[in-house]
Amino acid sequence: MPQGGEKDEVFCMKELEERILKDGGVKAGGVLKVDSFLNHQLDVGLYRKMAQEWKRLFEDCNINKILTIEASGIGLACVAGEVFGDIPVVFAKKAQSINIDGEVYSTKIESFTHKKVYDVILSRKYLTSEDHVLIIDDFLANGCALNGLIDLVSEAGATLEGIGIAIEKGFQKGGKMIRDRGIRLESLAIIDKMDDETGAITFR
Amino acid sequence: MPQGGEKDEVFCMKELEERILKDGGVKAGGVLKVDSFLNHQLDVGLYRKMAQEWKRLFEDCNINKILTIEASGIGLACVAGEVFGDIPVVFAKKAQSINIDGEVYSTKIESFTHKKVYDVILSRKYLTSEDHVLIIDDFLANGCALNGLIDLVSEAGATLEGIGIAIEKGFQKGGKMIRDRGIRLESLAIIDKMDDETGAITFR
Numbered sequence: 001m002p003q004g005g006e007k008d009e010v011f012c013m014k015e016l017e018e019r020i021l022k023d024g025g026v027k028a029g030g031v032l033k034v035d036s037f038l039n040h041q042l043d044v045g046l047y048r049k050m051a052q053e054w055k056r057l058f059e060d061c062n063i064n065k066i067l068t069i070e071a072s073g074i075g076l077a078c079v080a081g082e083v084f085g086d087i088p089v090v091f092a093k094k095a096q097s098i099n100i101d102g103e104v105y106s107t108k109i110e111s112f113t114h115k116k117v118y119d120v121i122l123s124r125k126y127l128t129s130e131d132h133v134l135i136i137d138d139f140l141a142n143g144c145a146l147n148g149l150i151d152l153v154s155e156a157g158a159t160l161e162g163i164g165i166a167i168e169k170g171f172q173k174g175g176k177m178i179r180d181r182g183i184r185l186e187s188l189a190i191i192d193k194m195d196d197e198t199g200a201i202t203f204r
Numbered sequence: 205m206p207q208g209g210e211k212d213e214v215f216c217m218k219e220l221e222e223r224i225l226k227d228g229g230v231k232a233g234g235v236l237k238v239d240s241f242l243n244h245q246l247d248v249g250l251y252r253k254m255a256q257e258w259k260r261l262f263e264d265c266n267i268n269k270i271l272t273i274e275a276s277g278i279g280l281a282c283v284a285g286e287v288f289g290d291i292p293v294v295f296a297k298k299a300q301s302i303n304i305d306g307e308v309y310s311t312k313i314e315s316f317t318h319k320k321v322y323d324v325i326l327s328r329k330y331l332t333s334e335d336h337v338l339i340i341d342d343f344l345a346n347g348c349a350l351n352g353l354i355d356l357v358s359e360a361g362a363t364l365e366g367i368g369i370a371i372e373k374g375f376q377k378g379g380k381m382i383r384d385r386g387i388r389l390e391s392l393a394i395i396d397k398m399d400d401e402t403g404a405i406t407f408r
Contacts, residue, residue, distance in 0.1 A: 040297070041330040044282050045290035071274035075293065078248050078279035079286070086249035089279065093244070095318075114299075126245040 013053050013188040016166065017203050019046065026194045026201060030169070038166060039072040039138050047076055050188055051083035054134070054164040057186045061161040063087065063134045067127065067153065069109075069120065069145055070094055073137040076166065080136050090126040092152060094118040105155040109148035112141070122152050129157035140165040140187060143174025150183070162186060169194075170204050217257050217392040220370065221407050223250065230398045230405060234373070242370060243276040243342050251280055254392055255287035258338070258368040261390045265365040267291065267338045271331065271357065273313075273324065273349055274298055277341040280370065284340050294330040296356060298322040309359040313352035316345070326356050333361035344369040344391060347378025354387070366390060373398075374408050 025033040037043040063084055068077035069092040081089040094109075095118060104121040111118060127133070135149050146163060153160045160183065168175045168187035171194075178185050193202035229237040241247040267288055272281035273296040285293040298313075299322060308325040315322060331337070339353050350367060357364045364387065372379045372391035375398075382389050397406035 035327065036329065040294065040327055042278075042282060042285070042293040042295070043290075044285040044293055047282065048286065048290075070276075071278060071295070071297070074246075074275060074278040075282035075295075078246060078251065078282050081246070081248040082252065082283070082286075086247075086252075089246040089248055090244065091246070091275070093275070123239065123244055125240065 012190065012203060013050065015049060016046070016189045019043075020167065020189060020191075021201060024201065026196045026199050028196045030172075030194065030196070032167065032169070032191065032194060032201075034167065042075050044075070044079060047079040048083065050076065050166060051080040053188055054080060054136070054186060055083050058134060058162055058164070058184075061134070062132050063161050065090065065127070065131045065133050065158075066136055067092070067122075067133050067149055068136045069149060072139075076138055077136040080134070080164070084134070088126070090122065092120045092122045092149060094120055105152045107148045107151040107155075110144045112144070120148050120152070122156075124156070127152065127156040127158055131156065131158040132161050133158050134161055135163045136165075137163075138166045140168040140174045140178075140185075141172040143172075143177050146174060146178060150178075164188075167191065216394065216407060217254065219253060220250070220393045223247075224371065224393060224395075225405060228405065230400045230403050232400045234376075234398065234400070236371065236373070236395065236398060236405075238371065246279050248279070248283060251283040252287065254280065254370060255284040257392055258284060258340070258390060259287050262338060262366055262368070262388075265338070266336050267365050269294065269331070269335045269337050269362075270340055271296070271326075271337050271353055272340045273353060276343075280342055281340045284338070284368070288338070292330070294326065296324045296326045296353060298324055309356045311352045311355040311359075314348045316348070324352050324356070326360075328360070331356065331360040331362055335360065335362040336365050337362050338365055339367045340369075341367075342370045344372040344378045344382075344389075345376040347376075347381050350378060350382060354382075368392075371395065 066089045103124040106121045162184035165187040168190045170190040170192045190204040270293045307328040310325045366388035369391040372394045374394040374396045394408040
């Protein structure tokens with residue numbers, strides 16, 4: 001009897017959770033510090049294991065392109081690109097660069113970390129209606145960056161196959177908002193509670 | 205008779221040169237556009253071949269850490285980290301982020317592309333006097349970004365084993381300046397001349 005009262009299955013990647021507990025830290029203001037392995041110093045061996053999880057989770061999808069946003073998503077996206085069979089990776093750029101000519105897709109993304117609004121652009125040449133896209137990013141909190149990337153995929157008329165996130169802050173609204181839109185979202189670790197006094201971290 | 209009149213050997217990676225000729229473009233103002241495979245859309249298969257070249261070229265060095273700078277260096281650095289045996293990658297960040305606490309090394313880098321000066325920081329935790337560092341970046345032109353990264357390595361008291369660059373603009377001063385300091389620099393393609401009227405590109 002598969003329908004009805006069974007619990008929702010929540011996937012988690014044990015090794016990532018253990019690494020967060022071992023090397024992560026909780027700072028005042030709901031900041032999770034994982035800069036020793038995820039977003040300042042980067043553990044590429046762990047990156048590859050994370051990419052292999054996404055590959056397994058999205059095995060039924062015909063993904064031909066990885067989309068991310070600068071800066072800390074780029075490393076994860078590149079390793080994922082390799083694991084998905086050396087498919088192209090494209091990253092959305094913050095602010096106008098004179099090195100991108102021609103037409104671009106664009107959107108605006110608010111960063112709570114840096115307390116400003118970025119213009120984000122992506123060359124039309126590198127995302128088209130032919131593409132089946134997996135969005136990859138390191139963090140999901142309020143979902144502003146992801147919503148921006150989803151906008152770019154829509155603007156391109158590409159097919160969004162799903163989203164792979166390393167760490168989701170389950171106590172912020174982004175994850176629910178995206179799942180409620182019917183988008184397939186696979187976060188490898190979901191944090192439901194963090195306590196900046198005791199340092200305790202509770203996973204979903 | 206190995207000494208004396210032989211020509212300086214200049215390494216180049218044929219596949220990268222051919223890709224630049226095939227998919228690159230020259231724009232007014234000395235801008236080389238390689239955003240279809242190197243720094244906007246990223247060809248991770250090519251990245252891995254480039255990383256394998258650096259691995260071969262720096263085989264005699266005992267490299268235990270890769271250093272780069274956001275944004276477009278991060279992907280190359282991550283793939284290099286894998287190829288060098290899953291060694292840690294660390295990237296210098298532009299401007300202050302509230303997610304980095306504690307002590308940082310810092311320097312200033314002038315960007316000609318974006319016409320501004322960035323503060324660049326690196327957490328002291330992730331670069332120490334124990335480290336034997338390979339700096340990786342996609343481009344070398346005037347050398348401002350590289351000089352900043354070299355400053356950070358000095359500040360840390362780490363050993364700079366060398367620098368791996370994808371594309372060096374040999375007609376700008378950065379490469380000569382760095383080689384003149386006795387630093388080992390391996391650029392996989394060195395462009396000696398670009399003509400933005402004919403689109404012609406001449407390699408060293």
